[in-house]
Amino acid sequence: MARLGGSSVLGVDHRPLVASVSEGRADPLGEQRLSEQLARRLAERIGDRGPIPVSEYVEACLYDPSGGFYMRDGGGRAGGRSGHFLTAPEVGPLFGAVLARAIDSWWRELGEPEQFAVIDWGAGPGTLARSLLAAEPACAAAGALRLVLVELSPAQRALHPGQPTPSNRSNASARLDASALSNRSAPSSRSDVSARLDMSALSSLPFRSNWPDQPTKLSSSGCQPPVSVAAVSDALPGALAQLAPAGVVLANELLDNLPFDIARRTADGWEELRVTVGDQPGRFALVAVPAPDELVAALPPQLEAGARVPVQRAARRWVAEAHLLLAEGRIVAFDYGASTAALAGRSGPPSDDDPGAGLGWLRTHRDHRGGVSWLTHPGSCDITVDLALDQVQADHRAAVCDQAEFLRAHGIDDLVAAAREAWSARSRVGDLDALKARSRVSEAEALLDPDGMGGFRVLNWTVGG
Numbered sequence: 265m266a267r268l269g270g271s272s273v274l275g276v277d278h279r280p281l282v283a284s285v286s287e288g289r290a291d292p293l294g295e296q297r298l299s300e301q302l303a304r305r306l307a308e309r310i311g312d313r314g315p316i317p318v319s320e321y322v323e324a325c326l327y328d329p330s331g332g333f334y335m336r337d338g339g340g341r342a343g344g345r346s347g348h349f350l351t352a353p354e355v356g357p358l359f360g361a362v363l364a365r366a367i368d369s370w371w372r373e374l375g376e377p378e379q380f381a382v383i384d385w386g387a388g389p390g391t392l393a394r395s396l397l398a399a400e401p402a403c404a405a406a407g408a409l410r411l412v413l414v415e416l417s418p419a420q421r422a423l424h425p426g427q428p429t430p431s432n433r434s435n436a437s438a439r440l441d442a443s444a445l446s447n448r449s450a451p452s453s454r455s456d457v458s459a460r461l462d463m464s465a466l467s468s469l470p471f472r473s474n475w476p477d478q479p480t481k482l483s484s485s486g487c488q489p490p491v492s493v494a495a496v497s498d499a500l501p502g503a504l505a506q507l508a509p510a511g512v513v514l515a516n517e518l519l520d521n522l523p524f525d526i527a528r529r530t531a532d533g534w535e536e537l538r539v540t541v542g543d544q545p546g547r548f549a550l551v552a553v554p555a556p557d558e559l560v561a562a563l564p565p566q567l568e569a570g571a572r573v574p575v576q577r578a579a580r581r582w583v584a585e586a587h588l589l590l591a592e593g594r595i596v597a598f599d600y601g602a603s604t605a606a607l608a609g610r611s612g613p614p615s616d617d618d619p620g621a622g623l624g625w626l627r628t629h630r631d632h633r634g635g636v637s638w639l640t641h642p643g644s645c646d647i648t649v650d651l652a653l654d655q656v657q658a659d660h661r662a663a664v665c666d667q668a669e670f671l672r673a674h675g676i677d678d679l680v681a682a683a684r685e686a687w688s689a690r691s692r693v694g695d696l697d698a699l700k701a702r703s704r705v706s707e708a709e710a711l712l713d714p715d716g717m718g719g720f721r722v723l724n725w726t727v728g729g
């Protein structure tokens with residue numbers, strides 16, 4: 265099981281796998297119109313240039329500036345109970361509390377440097393950051409924590425802790441205002457993935473001097489102790505690379521959301537599946553073309569003819585970029601995944617009415633349900649892939665373990681034992697602390713479930729040292 269898209273966990277109702285573009289959203293007609301416009305633009309592109317790579321189609325579906333799933337106004341609420349799916353930080357604050365312990369252990373491992381960057385890449389609405397801060401890690405108490413949220417979607421960035429709201433706008437200038445950075449060079453078109461990941465053009469920014477001398481109090485959002493929070497676009501990483509901090513790059517369920525291509529094994533080689541127009545407006549189909557050598561170079565050759573596998577070059581590039589960012593520390597990615605060969609075994613034949621069906625490693629999410637066709641109504645659902653663990657480690661090998669194992673190694677059992685005690689001491693009172701303790705116990709069940717989030721993979725790269 266991947267990102268929780270439909271289950272009874274923590275109050276998210278399971279509903280039948282029937283999807284409609286309009287159901288359950290605040291502005292269904294607006295969403296439908298955006299989807300139709302995006303479908304028209306994609307069809308025009310295909311009319312001009314012929315079938316497009318799947319990565320280009322997925323990039324548009326997720327990140328097109330006006331119609332992409334994460335870029336629409338409603339994209340700000342993509343995750344969470346009111347959104348379309350649950351990630352580990354959205355289950356509740358426990359995941360962030362355990363990560364705060366892990367972060368302290370990595371900070372100590374490096375000798376407690378005076379400045380320690382924690383870069384949450386693909387931060388979504390900033391839920392993990394809120395939980396991390398609420399857990400009050402020692403590196404924050406020591407004034408060392410520099411928390412940076414890197415998020416592509418303006419709708420999501422607007423929800424980050426420390427972002428100006430109408431009530432606190434007058435204090436906003438005291439904060440690290442990284443939106444000014446993002447305006448300077450964020451590419452207007454997101455069609456070229458490499459343009460997003462190579463931000464070297466920004467290396468001239470005086471980023472170092474942008475850390476406030478005095479850490480900013482984020483009391484309005486309840487974040488204590490004081491830390492600096494930058495809610496930024498993808499424009500920041502080049503500037504960060506110049507800083508080359510000691511620290512940690514975190515990526516929770518980011519890599520599965522980076523655009524991917526699809527290769528199909530034939531008796532004597534590989535084909536690439538590309539996206540073409542379908543039989544009706546708003547519907548797309550797949551067509552096979554000869555695969556360029558560079559597309560399939562990293563794929564295992566010994567797969568059965570007919571197997572369809574994801575090619576994850578953007579995720580591989582992300583790993584390489586993240587390694588350039590830090591002088592020393594860790595890169596830690598949490599995601600669902602398996603080897604390319606195992607993913608090949610999850611692919612079956614397409615169905616007559618859905619050419620994109622049968623890809624057991626591709627998941628869609630909408631309204632906490634899966635099974636939405638990703639080749640219909642572009643932009644209307646999340647599209648995610650199981651991570652091909654061999655491909656993302658092709659250049660840098662990671663230490664890999666299960667999420668449950670990682671959480672146990674960093675003290676989840678202690679936190680849950682303390683919560684159980686608090687619950688039994690206060691359950692009769694039934695106050696907020698008692699309820700928080702009770703909720704922590706059920707969060708742990710979801711996070712450790714071996715058939716759910718506990719079975720996710722944690723890839724842990726050590727940089728420098």
Ligand SMILES: C[S@@+](CC[C@H](N)C(=O)[O-])C[C@H]1O[C@@H](n2cnc3c(N)ncnc32)[C@H](O)[C@@H]1O
Nearest residue numbers: 334351386387388414415416417498516517521
């Ligand atoms: C599934 S969400 C995960 C959000 C959050 N990490 C969580 O666990 O709830 C993936 C997020 O990554 C963002 N994203 C995708 N590509 C990105 C990139 N190249 N740089 C920064 N953010 C990106 C998306 O906009 C989306 O908010």
